[in-house]
Amino acid sequence: MDKEQIKNLAKNPKFISGIYNYCDRWCERCEFTSRCMNYAMCEDKFDTPKSRDMNNKVFWDKMQGIFSVTIEMAKEAAGKMGIDLNSIDFEEAEKHEKQVHEFSKNQPYSKIAFEYIDMVKRWFDSNEKLLEEKAQELLTHFEAEIPGTKPVDEAIKIKDCLEIVRWYQHQIYVKLCRAASGTIRGELEEIEYCQEDADGSAKVAIIGIERSISAWGGLLDHFPQQEQEVLNILVKLKTLLKLVEISFPNARAFVRPGFDT
């Protein structure tokens, strides 16, 4: 898809402007795929198994194509805004970006979100056998048709909880770093919109935290022997949630295009 095709696509009124900026990128579960331009572009670009495989050259060729078009469009937009990209002091810009990065990852909520990533990893690493045993147990119940058991329902619920935990495991941290960077950019660059964008990212993080809390609660029902470990994780998530709400008091009120309109 070239620059002109993207511009034409953007004119299609069926797409909700900017919906992909504050979503959780879980397209398989998204009810707005038909109204998302980002989804349409990905479907167009990554339309074969090879093009979706990070280990395949086709994938990277496609990525290269996207970067080239993006750079071309960024240059065009800069020109329209009267910005001369050649006049940018890249050394200064790099220093600035490092400052933003340091600020973002050193916020208390970012640190907790980072710790959470590790907690989840450790839980999965140490419970590989438990999950295998559970799968085996449910299979046995299914084959034996034991009355009073619903192995298929249980398997679906567990799988769902595990997928939710995995989906948001890293995303919460990423979204919070983005939110933090919006805050500091707003201050350093005096751009009002940055704080609003930060609130939007924080809202996506909050949703991820809340869904993760529910998913861990679900896992606790199926793995009561894991009570202490899961409770520790829940405490971490609840602490994180509180901290994010204090740091971004306007986040919940942020209106995400499509999802909240």
Ligand code: SF4
């Ligand atoms: S809005 Fe939905 S379809 Fe579009 S990128 Fe986000 S999750 Fe995917």
